[in-house]
Amino acid sequence: MRRYRVGWVIPLALFSCLVSPGKAQSVDPSRKWLEEDVVYIVTPREREVYTRLTTDKERRIFIDAFWKQRDPTPGTPRNEFREEHYRRLAYADRMFGRGTSLPGWRTDRGRIYIVLGPPKNIESYDNVPNVHPTQIWFYLGDPGLGLPTGFNVIFFKKQGLGDYVLYSPVADGPASLIADDMGAAVDNRQAAQALARYEPNLARQTLSLIPGESVPLGSASLSSANLMARIMASPLQKVEDGYAQALLRFKDVVEVEYTANYIASDASVIVARDASGVFLVHYSIEPKKISFEDAGERYEARFELNGRVTDEAGRTVFQFDKTMPLVAARDELQDIGAKAVALQDLFPLVAGRYTFDLLLKNPASKEFTSFTAKIAVPHDAPAGLGMTSLLLGYGAESKTPGRDRTAFQFGDKQVLAQSRKSFAAKDTMILFSQVLGPAGNFRSPSSVRLVFMKDDQVVLSREAAWPAGGPGPEVFATQSLAGFAPGYYDVEASLVGPDGRTLCAAKEDFEISGFPEIPRPLILSAVLPDAGREHLLYVTGLQLLATGDPKGAAERLAQAYGAGPRLPGYALGYARALLLLQDFAKAKEVLTPLAVPGIEPPGEVLALLGQACQGLGEYSEAVTRYADFLARFGMNLDVLNGLGTCYYRLGNVEEAVKAWTKSLELNPGQDGVRALLESLKKK
Numbered sequence: 001m002r003r004y005r006v007g008w009v010i011p012l013a014l015f016s017c018l019v020s021p022g023k024a025q026s027v028d029p030s031r032k033w034l035e036e037d038v039v040y041i042v043t044p045r046e047r048e049v050y051t052r053l054t055t056d057k058e059r060r061i062f063i064d065a066f067w068k069q070r071d072p073t074p075g076t077p078r079n080e081f082r083e084e085h086y087r088r089l090a091y092a093d094r095m096f097g098r099g100t101s102l103p104g105w106r107t108d109r110g111r112i113y114i115v116l117g118p119p120k121n122i123e124s125y126d127n128v129p130n131v132h133p134t135q136i137w138f139y140l141g142d143p144g145l146g147l148p149t150g151f152n153v154i155f156f157k158k159q160g161l162g163d164y165v166l167y168s169p170v171a172d173g174p175a176s177l178i179a180d181d182m183g184a185a186v187d188n189r190q191a192a193q194a195l196a197r198y199e200p201n202l203a204r205q206t207l208s209l210i211p212g213e214s215v216p217l218g219s220a221s222l223s224s225a226n227l228m229a230r231i232m233a234s235p236l237q238k239v240e241d242g243y244a245q246a247l248l249r250f251k252d253v254v255e256v257e258y259t260a261n262y263i264a265s266d267a268s269v270i271v272a273r274d275a276s277g278v279f280l281v282h283y284s285i286e287p288k289k290i291s292f293e294d295a296g297e298r299y300e301a302r303f304e305l306n307g308r309v310t311d312e313a314g315r316t317v318f319q320f321d322k323t324m325p326l327v328a329a330r331d332e333l334q335d336i337g338a339k340a341v342a343l344q345d346l347f348p349l350v351a352g353r354y355t356f357d358l359l360l361k362n363p364a365s366k367e368f369t370s371f372t373a374k375i376a377v378p379h380d381a382p383a384g385l386g387m388t389s390l391l392l393g394y395g396a397e398s399k400t401p402g403r404d405r406t407a408f409q410f411g412d413k414q415v416l417a418q419s420r421k422s423f424a425a426k427d428t429m430i431l432f433s434q435v436l437g438p439a440g441n442f443r444s445p446s447s448v449r450l451v452f453m454k455d456d457q458v459v460l461s462r463e464a465a466w467p468a469g470g471p472g473p474e475v476f477a478t479q480s481l482a483g484f485a486p487g488y489y490d491v492e493a494s495l496v497g498p499d500g501r502t503l504c505a506a507k508e509d510f511e512i513s514g515f516p517e518i519p520r521p522l523i524l525s526a527v528l529p530d531a532g533r534e535h536l537l538y539v540t541g542l543q544l545l546a547t548g549d550p551k552g553a554a555e556r557l558a559q560a561y562g563a564g565p566r567l568p569g570y571a572l573g574y575a576r577a578l579l580l581l582q583d584f585a586k587a588k589e590v591l592t593p594l595a596v597p598g599i600e601p602p603g604e605v606l607a608l609l610g611q612a613c614q615g616l617g618e619y620s621e622a623v624t625r626y627a628d629f630l631a632r633f634g635m636n637l638d639v640l641n642g643l644g645t646c647y648y649r650l651g652n653v654e655e656a657v658k659a660w661t662k663s664l665e666l667n668p669g670q671d672g673v674r675a676l677l678e679s680l681k682k683k
Contacts, residue, residue: 030056033063036105037089040115041235042066049244058251065247069239069262088114100163108166112137112153115235119153128199130180133157135164136205145234151227152209167206169215170225174206240264246370250359253306258361258368264288266419267371269356270389271349271378272410272434278536279351279377280528282407284344285358286419286521290326291365292333299333301326303343303524306359309375311352317546318349318539324524342418342521344407346528348536350543350552351379378436385437387475390493390506393417393430394520406525410434410474416523421510424518425481433475433493433506446497448475453490466495486514534563534570542573550580561590568594568602575608584615595625603633610642619646637666641673653680 034042034050042050046066053059068074070081089105092113097104104110119137126133134156141147155164156177167176175191178198196203207215209224243262247254267285274280292299302325309318324343343360353376361368378386391408393415400412408415415432423429431450452460464477475493489512494505529535541556554577561574571590578587591612594605606629613622626643629636644659657680660673668674 030059033059038066038085040111040232041070041085043236043239043241043244045241046244049248052248061251062244062247065243065262069241069243074261084117085114088117096163102163107163109135109155109164112166112231115231116153123201125199125202128202130178130198131195131202132160132177132179133164134167134177134202136202138211142234145237146230147234148210148227150211152205152211153231154206154209166228168225168228169207169209170222174203177202177206245372246359246368249357249372250306250368250370253359254361254368255366257366261365261367263367263369265360265369265371267358267373268417268419268421269373269375270391270408271375272388273436274348274405274536275411276533276536278348278533278540280346280405281349281356281375281377282344282346283356283358283373284342284407284417284419285360285369285371286340286342287360287362287367287369288340289367290341291362291367292326292328293364297330299328299330301328301362301364304361304363305343305345306361307347308357309349309354310357311354311547315546315548317352317354317543318347320347322526324526326524339519340521341524343524343526345526346405346407348539348543349375349377350540350547351377352547353377385435385495385504387493387495387504387506388434388436390491390508391415391417391430391432392421392491392508392510393432394423394427394518396430404527404529406527410476413476416520418518418521421508422513422518423481423510424513424516425484425486426516427481427518429479429481429491429510431475431477431479431491431493435473435475435495435504437504446495446503448477449492449494449496449502450477450479451492451494452479452484453492454485454487459484459489463496481512484512486512488512534560538570538573541577545573545577545580550577553577554581565590566593568605572602572604572608575612579608579611579615582615584612588612588616600632603629606632607636607639610639610646614642614646617649619649622646623650635662635666637663640666644673656680 031051034047050059050062053062067079067082071079072081073079092107092110093104095104096107096110096113100107105114116139119139121138123136123138124133125131125135128134134154137153137155139151139153141149141151143149154167156167156172157163158165158176160179173188173191174195175188178191178194192203192207195206205211209227213223240262242264246262265285265287267283269281269283271279271281290301292301302323305320305322305324307318307320308316311317322345324345326341353374356373356375357370358372359368359370378388393408395416397414397416398412399406399409399414406414408417410432415430417430446466447463448466449461449463451458460479466473475495477493479491488509490507490509492505492507495503497503537556538560541553541560544550544553544556554574557570557574557577561570564570571594575587575590578584578590588609591605591609595601595609606625610622610625610629613619613625623643623646626639626646629639630643640659640663644656644663647653647656647659657677660677664670664673664677
């Protein structure tokens with residue numbers, strides 16, 4: 001099977017605090033790897049995630065992913081980066097721990113050696129009269145990591161004592177290298193002149209760590225001060241550490257073989273109201289790379305999406321699993337690789353504030369990516385005017401309203417949007433937002449104002465007439481970007497009243513690229529089937545159940561059930577809400593037609609029928625329903641407890657004890673059931 005793959009700075013003082021010398025202390029084995037082995041190369045995000053892991057298995061998986069993220073030759077048995085790192089660590093311990101109470105990896109020379117590796121050249125000044133022992137290590141740097149092409153790292157023995165420590169032209173200066181009495185009394189100019197008499201070559205290199213940099217005598221090199229911070233940050237810039245947060249959030253659903261194959265992605269989310277009045281969450285995720293499986297005459301990729309929506313209390317309100325396939329002919333592969341792929345989808349959601357987590361896996365390559373977004377769904381009838389998030393698109397396509405819907409489709413238009421919001425000057429931007437609020441507020445004469453700003457300066461401002469309409473009108477505007485200079489912009493769309501007052505507004509940022517054309521992704525969009533409004537009511541009714549609102553859930557689920565009373569899903573959802581409201585008679589009425597003799601009903605039908613009968617005091621029928629469930633579908637904690645209660649109500653204590661005993665075997669932590677059994681044994 002072949003597969004085809006289509007600076008920041010850490011202050012030196014803060015870095016030193018993490019590994020500051022001091023009395024050696026024992027390290028918890030679970031933290032030794034973090035605090036010793038990788039202390040110089042782990043990113044803050046990786047560190048934070050590792051400390052939140054709770055089991056040895058989770059830590060082993062994380063460590064494996066950590067090294068594989070840095071593997072220069074993935075897919076081969078060796079990990080050259082890991083081998084080189086531990087070689088440096090061992091060398092530092094062996095060579096730089098001599099004559100000091102610290103292990104070699106904690107010394108300044110050990111730290112630099114682990115981060116940068118062996119220097120290209122070392123100059124030693126150990127026996128220069130009137131000069132403290134000094135070493136100059138010369139390195140070739142990588143400009144891509146913010147390092148100069150060549151630079152020095154200088155170490156010296158402070159006051160001629162102890163181990164070598166890092167030298168700073170700014171914090172220490174040439175005077176710190178002079179051993180005679182005048183070293184403490186002179187300024188940098190005098191010290192540099194004196195050092196030049198003792199050792200001219202050393203003196204030239206103490207004013208700046210960057211060879212060739214012109215620094216006036218007596219001045220400090222700010223470039224040298226920044227260089228040390230860039231050196232310490234350099235190994236942290238070599239890895240995309242987003243995988244760490246993804247592992248933490250999805251550790252229960254990401255298989256081990258995926259953990260080392262995290263890929264970055266862009267994502268965007270917008271909430272908009274459907275014509276039926278239900279709010280839909282539209283989202284797009286765009287992986288940075290795609291791997292295809294060679295299937296002979298074509299190439300295939302199969303994307304598995306796992307979505308989870310949780311409320312502010314941490315309850316799961318909605319979740320889904322779906323697959324989106326992509327098939328490409330051989331001559332299409334290169335074109336797809338150049339365009340990238342945007343996977344888009346939508347789902348209904350009830351009012352509230354949520355966290356939306358999406359996990360995307362590609363089984364062909366064992367790669368995964370993810371995103372997390374905070375989303376807010378407004379109530380059906382907000383008291384005042386408001387606008388949904390502003391969606392910026394690079395085009396639009398006509399759609400037939402009333403049929404199956406796709407993501408970012410609003411009425412008869414689908415907005416073509418890219419998560420990065422990058423445009424070329426020749427593009428025409430599409431701007432979309434919905435205005436929410438009481439219907440009467442939309443009927444007064446008003447206009448839509450568009451204001452484009454760059455560097456807090458207005459670049460363009462224009463107004464367009466606002467079309468009169470019913471509740472929930474939309475802003476759907478276009479704007480040519482011709483004449484916009486490359487750079488970063490903000491655009492605000494606002495609804496303006498007849499008196500010129502801004503009634504509501506939405507704002508978004510975007511980029512005008514210097515490139516003449518922006519490659520647009522191939523859009524792979526899931527479809528929300530046109531199953532009628534009742535399907536949306538059913539899904540959102542279940543969401544209200546999950547949020548603890550059985551009354552609101554029952555209202556929606558009753559409507560869905562009324563449109564499809566023979567659909568088991570609709571009946572079960574409605575019955576669950578009725579049971580929470582203790583309307584046992586209605587719940588039994590809804591469920592009974594699903595338990596037809598000769599046709600095996602879903603297990604949940606029997607369990608819920610048992611609960612309904614139990615609530616009505618019809619214990620004999622409840623026992624029949626519960627026993628039927630256990631015979632067909634096996635042990636279930638709630639069913640066993642309900643069965644025991646019904647037997648007890650019927651006076652059959654022996655069978656009640658049997659049911660509750662089996663329940664305790666399934667879950668020994670039921671203190672109430674255990675206490676009840678013990679009290680029965682005493683009678």
